Amino acid sequence: MAKSIGSDVSGGLHRTVTVYSNTGEKIKEWNGKFDVSENDNEVYFDLNDKRVIIHGGIVIDEED
Template sequence: MKRAGMIGSLLFIVLAAGSIIWYFNTASGQRAVKNVISDTTGGMERVVKVYSEDGQLIEQYEGKIDIQDTEYGNKILFDLDGKRIIIYNATVITEEK
């Protein structure tokens, strides 16, 4: 009976490890890793472009930026060079360098 329990435990560990490895090799898993790295290191090197309603470039920011948006999508905020930047109701495009 002990042997069956050990085999079951080993099988569980192998399946759990396989699932974890599989997850981190998916696009969702890789995004999750990037999110954790961005959160723990103060952001990623990015270019943030802010556009007006008629498509004109209003402002561009570059640097190590950690983006936080809202669930409603009408506000984005980030810190750059020790200053908080909050953008309301604009089209914002962020690109990772």
């Protein structure tokens, strides 16, 4: 819970988001300080004034 509050106050947590194909191949990776949101169809976040929306794949979100 403390991480969630800190994330809300400071504009996100330092994290790495990696997307893998269904066969385990790394497709793309992002690093930075941001919050990650999701709904039934997608994972999304804002990084460097751009919104990244991920449809499909396997998404791994690691907090530093």
